[in-house]
Each structure stands twice: as structure tokens, then as C-alpha cells.
Amino acid sequence: MADMTPATLMSIYRTATTIRQCDERFLAMLTAGEIAITYYSPRGQEVISAATAAHLTTDDYVVTTYRGLHDHIAKGVPLPQLWAEFLGRATGTCKGKGGPMHITHPASGLMVTTGLVGAGLPIANGFALSSQMRQDGRVTVCNFGDGATNIGAFHEALNLATLWNLPIVFVCQNNQYGEKTPFANHTKADSIATRGSSYAMRSVTVDGNDARAMYAAAGEAIDRARSGAGPTLIEALTFRFRGHNFGDDSSYIPAEQLAAAAERDSVPRLRALLLAEGHATEADLSALEKDVAASIDEAVEFALASPFPDADENRRDIYRDEVTV
Amino acid sequence: MVEACREALREAMAEDESVFILGEDIGDAEGGGTFKVTKGLSTEFGTARVRTTPISEQAIVGAAIGAAIAGMRPVAEIMLMNFITVAMDQIVNHAAKLRYMSGGETSVPITIRTATGAGNGTGAQHSDMLEAWFAHVPGLKVVMPSSPAEAKGLLLSAIFDDDPVVFVEKKEMYGTRSELPGPGVRIPLGKANVARAGRDVTIIGYGGAVPQSLKAAEALAAEGVEAEVIDLRTISPWDQATVLESVARTRAAVVVHEAVRQFGVGAEVSSVIHEELFGDLVAPVQRVASKNLPVPFSRPLEQAFLYTSDDVAAAARTALDWKK
Numbered sequence: 001m002a003d004m005t006p007a008t009l010m011s012i013y014r015t016a017t018t019i020r021q022c023d024e025r026f027l028a029m030l031t032a033g034e035i036a037i038t039y040y041s042p043r044g045q046e047v048i049s050a051a052t053a054a055h056l057t058t059d060d061y062v063v064t065t066y067r068g069l070h071d072h073i074a075k076g077v078p079l080p081q082l083w084a085e086f087l088g089r090a091t092g093t094c095k096g097k098g099g100p101m102h103i104t105h106p107a108s109g110l111m112v113t114t115g116l117v118g119a120g121l122p123i124a125n126g127f128a129l130s131s132q133m134r135q136d137g138r139v140t141v142c143n144f145g146d147g148a149t150n151i152g153a154f155h156e157a158l159n160l161a162t163l164w165n166l167p168i169v170f171v172c173q174n175n176q177y178g179e180k181t182p183f184a185n186h187t188k189a190d191s192i193a194t195r196g197s198s199y200a201m202r203s204v205t206v207d208g209n210d211a212r213a214m215y216a217a218a219g220e221a222i223d224r225a226r227s228g229a230g231p232t233l234i235e236a237l238t239f240r241f242r243g244h245n246f247g248d249d250s251s252y253i254p255a256e257q258l259a260a261a262a263e264r265d266s267v268p269r270l271r272a273l274l275l276a277e278g279h280a281t282e283a284d285l286s287a288l289e290k291d292v293a294a295s296i297d298e299a300v301e302f303a304l305a306s307p308f309p310d311a312d313e314n315r316r317d318i319y320r321d322e323v324t325v
Numbered sequence: 326m327v328e329a330c331r332e333a334l335r336e337a338m339a340e341d342e343s344v345f346i347l348g349e350d351i352g353d354a355e356g357g358g359t360f361k362v363t364k365g366l367s368t369e370f371g372t373a374r375v376r377t378t379p380i381s382e383q384a385i386v387g388a389a390i391g392a393a394i395a396g397m398r399p400v401a402e403i404m405l406m407n408f409i410t411v412a413m414d415q416i417v418n419h420a421a422k423l424r425y426m427s428g429g430e431t432s433v434p435i436t437i438r439t440a441t442g443a444g445n446g447t448g449a450q451h452s453d454m455l456e457a458w459f460a461h462v463p464g465l466k467v468v469m470p471s472s473p474a475e476a477k478g479l480l481l482s483a484i485f486d487d488d489p490v491v492f493v494e495k496k497e498m499y500g501t502r503s504e505l506p507g508p509g510v511r512i513p514l515g516k517a518n519v520a521r522a523g524r525d526v527t528i529i530g531y532g533g534a535v536p537q538s539l540k541a542a543e544a545l546a547a548e549g550v551e552a553e554v555i556d557l558r559t560i561s562p563w564d565q566a567t568v569l570e571s572v573a574r575t576r577a578a579v580v581v582h583e584a585v586r587q588f589g590v591g592a593e594v595s596s597v598i599h600e601e602l603f604g605d606l607v608a609p610v611q612r613v614a615s616k617n618l619p620v621p622f623s624r625p626l627e628q629a630f631l632y633t634s635d636d637v638a639a640a641a642r643t644a645l646d647w648k649k
Contacts, residue, residue, distance in 0.1 A: 061395070063391075092428070093427075093428065093430065094426060094427050094428035094430060095428035095429070096428070097425055097426060097427075097428045098425075098426035098427055098428060102426040102427065104423075104426070104427035104428070104430045104431055105430065106430055106431060111391075111394060111395075111431065112391075112394070112419075112423065112431070114418075114419065115418075116414055116418050116419075119387070119414055119415065119418065119419060121387070122383050122384045122386070122387020122388060122390075122391070122415060123387045123388075123390050123391040123394075123415070123419060124391060125384065125387060125388045125391060126387060126388040126389060126390050126391015126392040126393070126394070126395065126399075127391040127392070127394070127395050128391070129388050129391065129392050130391070130392040130395035130396065130397050131395070133345070133373060133374075133392075133397070134397075140391075152383060153383045153384075153387065153414070153415075156379075156381040156383045156384035156387075157383075157384055157387065159379060159381065159384070160378070160379065160381060160384040160388065163379065164376075313428075316429065317424050317425045317427075317428060317429040318424070318425050318463050318464050319424070319464065319466070319488045319562075320424075320432065320487040320488055323562065325463075
């Protein structure tokens, strides 16, 4: 794996900042009533995606879930098309027909976003299988949460992945909550990583909010998959600051837990590190953040100015050939 | 019909490297499949392209979906149709919908082959005809062949179709043999076949209902009633034009299927005929189907559950005698 250079750190910071600012903008628009969508904020989990994507090309495959904005942006889904899809516009990644829970952009390798917890894992195996059969060198990264590790599909998929030695990395973004149920109330397992051993899968636990640690863990797993050494389960420890979805008051999350998590928040941590290690000045970072804000402004304007899809779209893409409905 | 399905799989894999098969016990090391459909194929094409899986229906279907999106043509075998219920999330929430939800950016050209049927005492969890479940989902295609020749031609079309297809094989028909079409001959999906021309009554069916209806047609012919028998071939999307053209002529229709009567495909076909031809019909559309209960084990109970060709002929007579 390539060494983590200051340039890589800055790139990860840029991606994580883009995610964070997009999230803040969605929340602002939702709160102001300018838009009304079901929104599952990835706030707090930004660095997991940004650090992992640093090892991926557009040819590599990513599968993610409805809490996937960070994975979408990190993989390279263009902001204007992403925003347009969130707002149901014809210019969205999916012509407005899928919405935030189904962002799909094969050109950047963002292949499937699913609204069903755990359903992405069996499908991700399929991408990895095709890479193996065609020997095309691609790696598949599958993202999901701690809650997903209790559903049957997770277990079937992990078992098959090691059995077939698939070129896949399973990234469990353990944000300590499955919907509104805390980890200790949804499983007796000590950790997610211990589950991997049931399927003879190489499993590691990492602080997903630590850019260097996440970069290293993801890089090693991706290199192993790419070289034919098989799958890895990464348990990336993190935290989710906005509850399950927009409108969730997070009243079930103890204040002390929230406060402790805020101190380990990934984006501010990385910012502080960049300054402390001298990779960037305050001016550099301000400029970067303004630049990111401008790119988001552009994307939002594009989305708001875009038309809604025509009713004719309801005849298309059900099957390959158009039908009457 | 076993050989017919096997030939279709063999021809498809020989023609296109992206076609591969996955399922439980399908390799020659395991005997070439529960019903021997895949016998010889892993020896011929290797165990990478004919790959045996664990008992993991969600993983089987999911792997097929992902590989299909990536550009391959997987054929997933679900040993028995009742087990397909374990993979409903993958099929209904994903395979059926990913093309639409992605705005056409991705597609899922998978074929799911599955076996089922009642009559040989396999009981309530190994005999269900569930085609109506999948026909009710926009985005899926559902096909059920009525003979070995039909199975070969339809399966080839299903494999090379760019949409997800659920291909249902009646296991009690596996032992039947008929002359098979030549290499590479495909029977198109979405088009029904007039298996027997007639002017007096239209009998519509698919799968095992077609030979049963042809038998009923012979009995009716002896009474001077000429039945037209239509084999839907593809259950969804179904060939409404062929059916409506026929019933517009005969003005009487019977729909037949082995699946239980309640909420079955017969209800959909019947409704459309009524909507389009109400004023022209001499009788309400008749439905012949299995009775509304789980498939019994004990032979006399199972036989009572199923319909017979006599029931089909009786339904035709009921329609024709309606206004008397």
C-alpha cells in the first residue's frame, strides 16, 4: 500500500469536509422546510469512507446503505447529480426514480445503495465473484452498520466470501446503534470483529475516526483482496451524531456518550492533526473549506434549478423495454 | 424435461462465457443436482462456472445479482420453489427493482431456475406453485414451460434476457421426454402459443395445465366442442393480445393452473378478459385450479387437492351451458 503522505491526508480531509458540509446543508434545508425527504445522516462517520476510498479506483466496486452519503461522495459520485437525485430531479444519478436510498453511479463504481439492512452483503459478493471469474483485478468494498450483523444475509454472505476466497472487504461502520437500539441491547457478541472468525474470515477492529488507522486498515485489506488473499471484515468504530434519521431527537442516546463521542469526532480531529503536524496552515484549511462550500453551492443551485422527471419515466426502466403501465 | 433444461444450459454456456450456474449440489461431485439437471456440466465447463454453493438462498441469489450487474449472466438454481421464499428480499426488493431505482444505470440479467409441483407426495413445503407472488412484482419476468421442447427454448431465451427471470420447472414433468428443438433455437418470452386451434371455447394455461387442457380438449372434441388451448409460456408479462383475440372469437374462456385458486394468476387473466370483452362473453370466465389448502401428503388427499382434465372439460361445459 502507498505510504500515507501529507497530500493523502489533505485529500482525505477534503473529502471528509465535503461530506460534512453536504450533511450540514441537507440538515439546514430540512430544518427550514425547504426540502422534505427522509434523511439518514452519516455525520460522525465521514473519515471511514474518505480514508477507504483513498485506496480505490473508479473500477473498484462499492456497495452501501441508506446511510450512505459519505460513501457516495468518497467514491466520487458527482455532487450536482447526487444533490439532484436527493431532490428527486430528472438530472439526478437515477433520474429521480431512486432517491437518496438508492444512489447508483456505475461510472464512479458506486454500484448499489440499498434500503434493506444487510441486503448489500450478498450482492457485494456477486461483484467480487465476477472480478474473480474475469480476473479483472477489481476489489469490492461493502459498507453496513453494526445492526446489519444480526440479519441472516450478513452470515450467509460472510460464509460464502471466505469459502470462495472472494476479493472483497466488508466494512462494518460500528456507530454503536442499530436503529435506536444500542449495541449492547442488540447482541451479546463482544464485538463485530469476533463474528468474522465464525466464518474463518480475517477480521480487524480499528478506530474508524482516526484517519491514519483507518487508512492503514483499509489499505491492507484492499491490497490483500486485490492480490487474491481473500476477504477481510473491518470493524470501524465510530459514532453517529444525528440519530437514526432526520426528526430523531436522539433522546435515547445518553448525554455523556454524545459528549465523549464529540471529543473523538473524526473531522475536527483530522483538522487538528493537519495543523499540529504542520501539513497545512489555518489559511490553507480555510481556503479548502471555502472551496468545498462553493462546490456545494454550485451543486445545490444545479439541483434546485433542475426539472422534475416527466411522467413518461414511469414506463421506462421497469424492464429493458418500455411498457404501458 | 431434465435433458431439455440441461441442453439449454449447456448451449448457453458454450455460446457465452459470461453464463455460469450456481446452486446447491449442482456439481458432479454432488451427483449433478437433486434432479440431475446439471449432471455432466461441471465436468464439461469446470467448477468455477458450475459452482456448488452452501445452503444459503440469500447468498446464492445475491451473488447472482451482483455478478449480473457487473455484466455476467448468472443462472441461479433454487432447489425447490418453497425455498425461494428465503431469498424474497433479494428477488423482490433488489433484482426486480434495481433497474428502475437506478434510473436504468444498472440492470440485473439473472435467471433463477426453480423446481416445484404436487402429485408425488412431497408435501406442503416442497410442492407450492408460487408464480403469482412473482408475477405481482413489476420488474420480474415469470416463465413456466409446458413440455421439454418448450423448456429448452424458453430457458435459452430467459438466460439471454436482460431482465430478471424466474423460471419454474414442474418437477413431476422432469421424466417426460419429447423431441427437442435444434441447437440455439429460442422460444421468445412474452408471447403465448396457441397449442390447439378451436372455435368454441378458449382454455388458457401454462406449465402442467397445458397437457391437462389438451387432454380435456380431446374429450370435448368427442362431444363436438372444439376448444382452443393457449399456452401462456410467459406468465408475466403475459400475452394479452393473443388471449383476447382468441376469446373475442370463442366468447367463452377457462383459465387453468396448478397453483391454488385464491389470488392466483387465473384471477388476473379472468379480470382482464372481463374488462376487455364483458359484453361479448357468453359466460363468466371459469377458473380451474388446485384447492385452497396446503398441499397434503397422503395420496388421496393430495389427489383431491389437485384438479384433473375432467375438471377442465367440465368448466368448459359450464361456460358453454351458461345461458341455457
